[in-house]
Amino acid sequence: MQLKEDLTLMQRGTRTITEYLHSVKTIADELAIIDAPLSQDDITLYVLHGLGSDFRDIVAPIRARESSLSFEELHDLLLGHEAYLRRLDSTAQSLVLTANTTQRRDSRSWKNQSSSNSQQPKTDSKSKPRQSKQYKYPPRCQYCDQQGHIA
Numbered sequence: 001m002q003l004k005e006d007l008t009l010m011q012r013g014t015r016t017i018t019e020y021l022h023s024v025k026t027i028a029d030e031l032a033i034i035d036a037p038l039s040q041d042d043i044t045l046y047v048l049h050g051l052g053s054d055f056r057d058i059v060a061p062i063r064a065r066e067s068s069l070s071f072e073e074l075h076d077l078l079l080g081h082e083a084y085l086r087r088l089d090s091t092a093q094s095l096v097l098t099a100n101t102t103q104r105r106d107s108r109s110w111k112n113q114s115s116s117n118s119q120q121p122k123t124d125s126k127s128k129p130r131q132s133k134q135y136k137y138p139p140r141c142q143y144c145d146q147q148g149h150i151a
Helices: 002-009 017-033 040-049 053-064 071-119
Strands: none
Touching: 002 017, 002 040, 017 040, 017 071, 040 053, 040 071, 053 071
């Protein structure tokens, strides 16, 4: 009775699929030794029940199957889904890193522009003739390829 309750309460948690299925299989084997074997459908239901929300996309199609899965087939399907989830997670993490890097770069660029603009003295356009902009790197003409002016 205790072994069946252990199966009912078992959750994958942070374990890998292989570790989780090994735990389920160990209890199922112990039940078989004491002459209370579980059917493959029962084992599958216990496994699916303890997977958690990460695996809900694959649980529904497995439950809807008309034919039973062997333990090895179930293991293969769940391993494939676990690998898929890891790829999604690593892609999401790289997108976050890229977005943060880009935002930081754009933020620095904006700060440099705003601070350089604030350092320029304000002049009254009526009293003084307009001076040309001073560039740290003078522009290069697209037509004649000379520095100092643009077309």
